[in-house]
Amino acid sequence: MATISDVAALAGVSTATVSRALNGKSTVDPTLAERVARAVAELGYTPNGLARSLRRRETAVLALIISDVENPFFTAIARGVEDTAQAAGFSVMLCNSDENTAKERRYVEVAAQERLAGVIMSPTTAESDVRPLLAHGTPIVTVDRRLEAADCDAVLVDSRVAARDAVRHLVDRGYERIACVAGPPGITTADDRLDGYRDGLRDAGRKLSTRLVRRCEFRETGGYEAAKQLLTRADPPDALLVSSSTMAIGVLQAMAELGLTSGRDVGIVSFDDAPWTTLISPTLTVVAQPAHSMGQLAARLLLDRIGGSGSPAATTTTMAAQLIVRGSSTR
Known part of the structure; x- marks a missing residue:
């Protein structure tokens, strides 16, 4: 060459x-x-388009805006982004939005004002305000969640299919009353997982019941309160689909207080294969998402945009999740 x-x-x-x-x-x-x-x-x-683009900018820094830095899923995404960015000579500024649109907007404004080379974000909502970035021509790639407010590359997981398959697994294991601890309305992954839960029940010929669904924040406290409400009903569920590993911690805390054991008393399937899921007894059945690979791909797409070698049209890459069956969904 x-x-x-x-x-x-x-x-x-x-x-x-x-x-x-x-x-x-x-x-x-x-x-x-x-x-x-x-x-x-x-x-x-x-x-070298990337190098020429760098010379036109003030800094070789990418912003990564995620919703919860304590969530192992987003930590793995961050590692994938940084590994790829560092190899290309970029640094990464990590921003924690806390699912707060005002905080997210401030980070977006900082990224635009400081003329950062590009932004990878997991938007708080599909309508998150990214106008400052668009005004400066700053490339954007979304990861894990869709962004309707801008035409940009996205790296997603097929959460709906994954949730459907998780419910089918619980049905096949003989669970009769399957409930869902879902994330907040308006977050695309939360909505997709709830839709997949409903798809799984329909496929099994089960009736849908709003009484078996609780929507809450993607946090331990949200999972704890949702599980307490569901499991203390007069007709409690015998299985739960939980939308994140942080929620699952709260769910397991509530079950311990109620003297319930996963698998034996309540079947559990949770999204995300956090490190602790194999350290408890019984081990936790999970929907594992390729978080590190998602971060790597998002960074490569962003670097291509910065270098001017990206696809003429915005792209959406949808990865598959994997159901890993363990003790918590085995009677």
């Missing part, structure tokens, strides 16, 4: 002159510029 030094040698000029000519600087003599152009064509030299 030809280098800028090869072009300079063939054209009989310095590499600095080649660089100025390729960037359209008016200080380059037209005769020299023509020699550079002929050398580029003869050698088939392709300028």
Whole structure:
């Protein structure tokens, strides 16, 4: 592959002159510029778009805006983003929105004002306000959640299918009253997982009941309160689909207080294969998402956008989750 030094040698000029000519600087003599152009064509030299884009910006920093830095799922995404960004010479600024639209908006404004090279975000809602980034022409890639407010690349997991398959698994294991601890309305992954829960029940010929659904924050406290409400009913569920591992911690706390054991008394399937899920007894059946790979792909897509080599149209990549069956869903 030809280098800028090869072009300079063939054209009989310095590499600095080649660089100025390729960037359209008016200080380059037209005769020299023509020699550079002929050398580029003869050698088939392709300028490094990423490097040229970097020179036009003030900083080689990406922003990663996630909803909960304590959630192992987002921690794994962050690691995937950083691994890929560091290899390309970029640093990553980690921003924790706490599912708060005002806090998220402040981070978006900072990223735009500081002329960061690009932003990867897990938007708080599908309508999250990213106008400051669009106004500055800052590339955006979303991860885990969709963003309707902007036409940008997205890296997602098919949460709806994964939730449906989890419910089918519980049905196959003989559980009769399957409830769902779902995330807040308006968050695309929360809505998708609830839809998948309903799909699974329909496929099994089961009736849908709003009394077996609790929507709450993606936090331990949300899972705890939802489980307490469901499991202290006169007709409690015998199985739960839980929408995140942080919620699952709260669910298990509530079950311990009530003297209930997963698998034996209540079947449990939770999204996300957090490190602790194999350290409890019985071990937790999970829907494992490829979080690290999602972060890596999101970073590669963003770097392509920064370098000008991305797809002409915005892309959506949907990855598959994996159901890992363990003791908590086994009677």
